[in-house]
Amino acid sequence: MSRLAKKSPSVCTDLPLSNADICEKLRLMMELLRSCYGPTARLKQVHNNIGGFVLTTSTSSVLLPAITSSHPLINVIKASFLSHVHRFSDCGLFAAILCLSLVEQAKQSGVRENVVIRVNNHLMAVCISYLQQDDCSCKVKLDFCRSQNLIALARSVISSKPACVLSEPESLHISRLAVHAFLLTVPCSIPGTVSLGKIVTVTIKGHSVLESAVFTGLLVDMPEDIFFDTKDSFSTPLLVVLFSASLAGDLSELGDGVIQVHPHLDTDSQILDQLLELGKQVVKDEVKVFVCQKVIHPVLQHYLRSHGVFVIERLGVALMEPLTQMAGAQPVATLHCTPPAAAYGKISHLSVKQFGSKKLLHLQPFGESTVCTMVLCHRNETMLNELKMVSQKTEHVLRLTLREPSALLGGGCTETHLAAYIRHKCKNEKSETASGLGCSQTEYLLAVEGFCRSLESVASSLEHDGGTSVSDLTHAHHWTLPPDVLEEQMDGSVGRCGCGAVGSSPGTKWTFLKTEHPDFSTVPARFLSQLNSAHSRLLWKRPTLRWM
Numbered sequence: 426m427s428r429l430a431k432k433s434p435s436v437c438t439d440l441p442l443s444n445a446d447i448c449e450k451l452r453l454m455m456e457l458l459r460s461c462y463g464p465t466a467r468l469k470q471v472h473n474n475i476g477g478f479v480l481t482t483s484t485s486s487v488l489l490p491a492i493t494s495s496h497p498l499i500n501v502i503k504a505s506f507l508s509h510v511h512r513f514s515d516c517g518l519f520a521a522i523l524c525l526s527l528v529e530q531a532k533q534s535g536v537r538e539n540v541v542i543r544v545n546n547h548l549m550a551v552c553i554s555y556l557q558q559d560d561c562s563c564k565v566k567l568d569f570c571r572s573q574n575l576i577a578l579a580r581s582v583i584s585s586k587p588a589c590v591l592s593e594p595e596s597l598h599i600s601r602l603a604v605h606a607f608l609l610t611v612p613c614s615i616p617g618t619v620s621l622g623k624i625v626t627v628t629i630k631g632h633s634v635l636e637s638a639v640f641t642g643l644l645v646d647m648p649e650d651i652f653f654d655t656k657d658s659f660s661t662p663l664l665v666v667l668f669s670a671s672l673a674g675d676l677s678e679l680g681d682g683v684i685q686v687h688p689h690l691d692t693d694s695q696i697l698d699q700l701l702e703l704g705k706q707v708v709k710d711e712v713k714v715f716v717c718q719k720v721i722h723p724v725l726q727h728y729l730r731s732h733g734v735f736v737i738e739r740l741g742v743a744l745m746e747p748l749t750q751m752a753g754a755q756p757v758a759t760l761h762c763t764p765p766a767a768a769y770g771k772i773s774h775l776s777v778k779q780f781g782s783k784k785l786l787h788l789q790p791f792g793e794s795t796v797c798t799m800v801l802c803h804r805n806e807t808m809l810n811e812l813k814m815v816s817q818k819t820e821h822v823l824r825l826t827l828r829e830p831s832a833l834l835g836g837g838c839t840e841t842h843l844a845a846y847i848r849h850k851c852k853n854e855k856s857e858t859a860s861g862l863g864c865s866q867t868e869y870l871l872a873v874e875g876f877c878r879s880l881e882s883v884a885s886s887l888e889h890d891g892g893t894s895v896s897d898l899t900h901a902h903h904w905t906l907p908p909d910v911l912e913e914q915m916d917g918s919v920g921r922c923g924c925g926a927v928g929s930s931p932g933t934k935w936t937f938l939k940t941e942h943p944d945f946s947t948v949p950a951r952f953l954s955q956l957n958s959a960h961s962r963l964l965w966k967r968p969t970l971r972w973m
Contacts, residue, residue, distance in 0.1 A: 447496055447499070451528060454492065455521075455601045456519045458777060459522055461483035461891070462475050462883075463886065465587065465888075465890065467483070471488065478679055481787060481811075483508065484586060484811065489510070501920060504526075522883050522886055523880070527728060527879045530879050533875070535786070536864075536872050540862070543863070548762070550848070552843055561837045562900070564833055565832050565834065572660075578823065579604050588807070589803075598637065604638050606797050607624070609797040610622035619944075621824065621827075623795070623818055626799050627799070627800045629801070632802035632808055633803075634802055634804075637799070641790060641797050642788050643787070644745055644798040644800065645740065645744060645785065645788065647737075647784035647786045655772055663713040665748075665752045665754050665770040665771065666715055666716070666770075667717075667718075667752070667757065669745065669757065672703075672725060672738075674697060674700060698727045700722055700724070701728060703725075703764075704725050706764070714775070715735065716748065718741065751794050772788075772789060774789040796877040797972070801813055801816060834924040834926065835923070836923025837884030837887050837894070838903045840928075840945060841896045846901070867972070884938060885939070891908040892906055895919075895938065896935070900947060900949075901945075901947045902925055912926070
């Protein structure tokens, strides 16, 4: 009892944003995350307080868990960011920067907190409503009959992580592989409810990224002590049996409790006899591939291999579901009964794929399958880990397009366009909207301006080399000026907008982001009606699409 400490009373903090220390911590968090945003972001090295493994990344799913704070408000905000990443697997930095910018703008505006909350909720609903309209000027419909749009979408996710250290050909190669693997998981001729397949990722260090490839079926580690002759021929299909229980000869699957054993009974020989009976039944049923999630007793392995059965042990729980789905097998959870015929699955062929000194066993499906393996290669472990993470996020983003086949223009153009749209709409409807929200028109317009500047803050976060962010007063797209360009030189030096779809022209009027400028109504860009024809190659070249 002397070691028990008295529970400290709960702390309830009133008006936490009035605390200068908390506001400074939020500002530092926003600067940290802003520096990690976009294809030219700055990398961060994450490690614990006593050293150890150093992780180089700019990914929100890695950075956010590494941020620790003793204040509850910061932890709540961080938890909301992680929840967004867990749900959507993308745009974690976008959500974090926007949220922290909204907090900063709300404090600077001087508007009452409850008014800011109501106005922000209203403006969020306006944004969602506009983005869901068919005539939205910053939304692109994805055509699944053309792979270029899907590749552009995949490339926008992959190229946003500079820790992958990919060249242009490598980025394009990985984007094509991601789309290829995604399409392989979509069933073609399955009636009724459609269930997507699985992509298994295998990483190989020390090889060129261009050696990465996608294979139908499963690639598993080749047992080092087994010689597999590629000339061996088996009659197809090959029967497969899959065990989820340990076949090492122990009693672990019996669970906890006391086991009473006859004093003259040799339990090891009894269990080994049971394993051999199981092996005899499998051989009798002409099974050719014997797979176990855990360990297989050496005697049973020797017996099976001597009868021409290929043995794979220590498969692991991660590969159990893909193999079950691909082969149609039912995992057997006990060794005390013979597997029924319905538990057997089928594969078409076994082969060996070699990447340098590493050998992988290729289990090829029998018939159509929605399971495939993506082999990712890179020069070192840090780049490989980042590439694996971003490839998995790309897969998730591509799957979301099946539910909503739309994408938003990237490069900051969606954010600046939304800001211009909201400013114009809210100023024209300020009287009735302010009355409905229970605030004055002045408070309403101040809160609207804070929301729009928060959107523009996200767009300007893409620039990390001292450039200046501007927007045109026609389409409200985002542009970046080099540090040494003067305002009178803008017509000939801005090139194309952030999304790469609109070019500058003489006489274009500009405004700097987060500054006062005349109100204007955005003009729909002509390219939106031609994205699937003339401009599809332009978007395919530039990593500009982001999932909606």
